[in-house]
Structures are given as structure tokens and as C-alpha cells.
Amino acid sequence: MKISVVLPAKNESAAIGQTIAQIQALQLIDEIIVVNDGSTDSTKEVAEHAGAIVVTHPYSKGNGAAIKTGARTATGNIIIFMDADGQHDPNDIPRLLEKIEQGYDLVVGARQRGSQASLGRGVANGLYNGLATYMTEQKVEDLTSGFRAVQADKFREFLYLLPNGFSYPTTSTMAFFRAGYSVTYVPIHAAKRIGKSHIKPLKDGIRFFLIIFKIATLFSPLKMFLPIAVLLFLIATGWYGYTLYSYNRFTNMSALLYTGSIMIFLMGLISEQVTALMYKDNK
Known part of the structure; x- marks a missing residue:
């Protein structure tokens, strides 16, 4: 050695x-x-x-x-x-x-x-x-x-x-x-x-x-992005439930939160694939 x-x-x-x-x-x-x-x-x-x-x-x-x-x-x-x-x-x-x-x-x-x-x-x-x-x-x-x-x-x-x-x-x-x-x-x-x-x-x-x-x-990027995406999804669902009950409508804020949740999840998914390629054995 x-x-x-x-x-x-x-x-x-x-x-x-x-x-x-x-x-x-x-x-x-x-x-x-x-x-x-x-x-x-x-x-x-x-x-x-x-x-x-x-x-x-x-x-x-x-x-x-x-x-x-x-x-x-x-x-x-x-x-x-x-x-x-x-x-x-x-x-x-x-x-x-x-x-x-x-x-x-x-x-x-x-x-x-x-x-x-x-x-x-x-x-x-x-x-x-x-x-x-x-x-x-x-x-x-x-x-x-x-x-x-x-x-x-x-x-x-x-x-x-x-x-x-x-x-x-x-x-x-x-x-x-x-x-x-x-x-x-x-x-x-x-x-x-x-x-x-x-x-x-x-x-x-x-x-x-x-x-x-x-x-x-x-x-593992998905382990970071997924909890954030789930949190946004839950907030969006909660806000949608509140506006549906109170005003009987789906608001732009709910749409924005749902879209953000999906985008963050997809970012995590793509990052996961990129990370996997970084560690690909080329030898």
C-alpha cells in the first residue's frame, strides 16, 4: 500500500x-x-x-x-x-x-x-x-x-x-x-x-x-423535489376546497399551485435521470 x-x-x-x-x-x-x-x-x-x-x-x-x-x-x-x-x-x-x-x-x-x-x-x-x-x-x-x-x-x-x-x-x-x-x-x-x-x-x-x-x-433529486411537490399539491387542494365551498368556483390560485406542484415533480424526475447518467459507468 x-x-x-x-x-x-x-x-x-x-x-x-x-x-x-x-x-x-x-x-x-x-x-x-x-x-x-x-x-x-x-x-x-x-x-x-x-x-x-x-x-x-x-x-x-x-x-x-x-x-x-x-x-x-x-x-x-x-x-x-x-x-x-x-x-x-x-x-x-x-x-x-x-x-x-x-x-x-x-x-x-x-x-x-x-x-x-x-x-x-x-x-x-x-x-x-x-x-x-x-x-x-x-x-x-x-x-x-x-x-x-x-x-x-x-x-x-x-x-x-x-x-x-x-x-x-x-x-x-x-x-x-x-x-x-x-x-x-x-x-x-x-x-x-x-x-x-x-x-x-x-x-x-x-x-x-x-x-x-x-x-x-x-x-437523489426526487427525494428533495417530491416532498415540495406534495406540499404544494395539498395546499392547492385545500385552497380549492375552501373556494369551492365558499364561492362555488375554481380559482386561478388553485390552478397556479397545482401547476407548480406538477412542474416541481417533473423537474425532480428529470433531474433524477440526469443524475443517473452522471454516474453511468463508461469504462
């Missing part, structure tokens, strides 16, 4: 050297790949001095793009993805690898209580996990954790699905579930990051809603 560690890094010179040294101290890893995502500080130089293989983007393409570059560069049959900012403890790596050896295809480091960066992000991640659990009918403990170990060949199957931004953990986890691969979780504690966070509250708020819809469309 050859093991590669991929560290996406943007302006992480304060933490990257320490992170690499801790990984090397394990004496388990065959290669450490740092994807320097357009850093303007000395991230590249510090990482090279520490002994990592450094691949540099000429400009910042995003965390997901760095992950994809790292996955393409890695030569190991097992890839471990983790943050370069000191949040993830390299000493947890053997516990993730133990699960891989037991036959799992994706092992996610699930952050425990007190590990979230803020109350807002903790609430958001709780909603992500709940929705993903509903969609997959499997217990999802941490959908957005970036600390994970994967079978490299299976992960590369889904590179075309991964966004260039920050939601690669969500996309890859749901893709593994959809493909029927084995997913499990290992409890971890995420420390406070070293250096300045790249998170922006307003941008993250918009991203929250986009991730909600992405979760649905990546696994």
Missing part, C-alpha cells in the same frame, strides 16, 4: 512546515504533495525546504482545484487529504488508514463537538449532515470535513464532478454514496487554525444554500 498525502495550501507559510514535519514523523507516508494555490507568501519555499513535493498554480484556482491537482499528481493507491493550516492532527492518520485496511473506500475524519470554527458553521454543518443522512439513508457524521483517506482510483472517478471551490468534501462524499462505495467515519478533534482564515461570511452564506441543493442533485 503506497500512501500519498495531499495538502492544498494558499498563504500557509506559518503552518505548512510544522504540518509536513509532523506527517514525516509518522514514517508511514510515501510522499507529501503540497499544492500551492497561487500563494503570495513563502508557502512554496517553506514546503520545499521541509521536504514536500510542491505543485504550484500560477494563480489561485480554489481549494477544490488544488485537490484535483493533488489527486492527479499523487502516485499512491491511497490518498490522504488534509488541511495545511494546523487544524488536522497528523497523528490521526493511522486511524484513518486502519479503516482503509478493513476494506472501506472513503474514511472521513468526523469533527467532534467543540471542533467547529464558529456557532454558525456548526449549525450549518449540522443541517448538511441531517439532509445528507435523509438523502442517503445512511448516518452521515461530517459531510464537510476536509480530512479524509480514499482509495485513489475510486476518487479519480469523480474528479469531473468536483467544484473548484470549497465544497469538494460534500461532492465527493455524496458521489461515493451514490456509487455504492463503502464510507465510514473516524472521530477527530480539529484545532484552531494557524494564520488567517480564508472564509468570508457573506460568501459562505450563499454557499450554504448552493451546497443544500448540490447535496440533493448529487444523490
Whole structure:
């Protein structure tokens, strides 16, 4: 088993050297790949001095793009993805690898209580996990954790699905579930990051809603659209019953609600077929 560690890094010179040294101290890893995502500080130089293989983007393409570059560069049959900012403890790596050896295809480091960066992000991640659990009918403990170990060949199957931004953990986890691969979780504690966070509250708020819809469309869109369609249908029927009893007529509002219900159901049905094609085996 050859093991590669991929560290996406943007302006992480304060933490990257320490992170690499801790990984090397394990004496388990065959290669450490740092994807320097357009850093303007000395991230590249510090990482090279520490002994990592450094691949540099000429400009910042995003965390997901760095992950994809790292996955393409890695030569190991097992890839471990983790943050370069000191949040993830390299000493947890053997516990993730133990699960891989037991036959799992994706092992996610699930952050425990007190590990979230803020109350807002903790609430958001709780909603992500709940929705993903509903969609997959499997217990999802941490959908957005970036600390994970994967079978490299299976992960590369889904590179075309991964966004260039920050939601690669969500996309890859749901893709593994959809493909029927084995997913499990290992409890971890995420420390406070070293250096300045790249998170922006307003941008993250918009991203929250986009991730909600992405979760649905990546696994089973009909499970998201059908309850909304049924709710609209029931409201339309209730309103029709009220207007028929009170005014003895069928109103435009009832027609609009019924039409909306049918349209949303059909959108879900079409999305379901498109999603099935996304996961079609072309090999």
C-alpha cells in the first residue's frame, strides 16, 4: 500500500512546515504533495525546504482545484487529504488508514463537538449532515470535513464532478454514496487554525444554500423535489376546497399551485435521470 498525502495550501507559510514535519514523523507516508494555490507568501519555499513535493498554480484556482491537482499528481493507491493550516492532527492518520485496511473506500475524519470554527458553521454543518443522512439513508457524521483517506482510483472517478471551490468534501462524499462505495467515519478533534482564515461570511452564506441543493442533485433529486411537490399539491387542494365551498368556483390560485406542484415533480424526475447518467459507468 503506497500512501500519498495531499495538502492544498494558499498563504500557509506559518503552518505548512510544522504540518509536513509532523506527517514525516509518522514514517508511514510515501510522499507529501503540497499544492500551492497561487500563494503570495513563502508557502512554496517553506514546503520545499521541509521536504514536500510542491505543485504550484500560477494563480489561485480554489481549494477544490488544488485537490484535483493533488489527486492527479499523487502516485499512491491511497490518498490522504488534509488541511495545511494546523487544524488536522497528523497523528490521526493511522486511524484513518486502519479503516482503509478493513476494506472501506472513503474514511472521513468526523469533527467532534467543540471542533467547529464558529456557532454558525456548526449549525450549518449540522443541517448538511441531517439532509445528507435523509438523502442517503445512511448516518452521515461530517459531510464537510476536509480530512479524509480514499482509495485513489475510486476518487479519480469523480474528479469531473468536483467544484473548484470549497465544497469538494460534500461532492465527493455524496458521489461515493451514490456509487455504492463503502464510507465510514473516524472521530477527530480539529484545532484552531494557524494564520488567517480564508472564509468570508457573506460568501459562505450563499454557499450554504448552493451546497443544500448540490447535496440533493448529487444523490437523489426526487427525494428533495417530491416532498415540495406534495406540499404544494395539498395546499392547492385545500385552497380549492375552501373556494369551492365558499364561492362555488375554481380559482386561478388553485390552478397556479397545482401547476407548480406538477412542474416541481417533473423537474425532480428529470433531474433524477440526469443524475443517473452522471454516474453511468463508461469504462
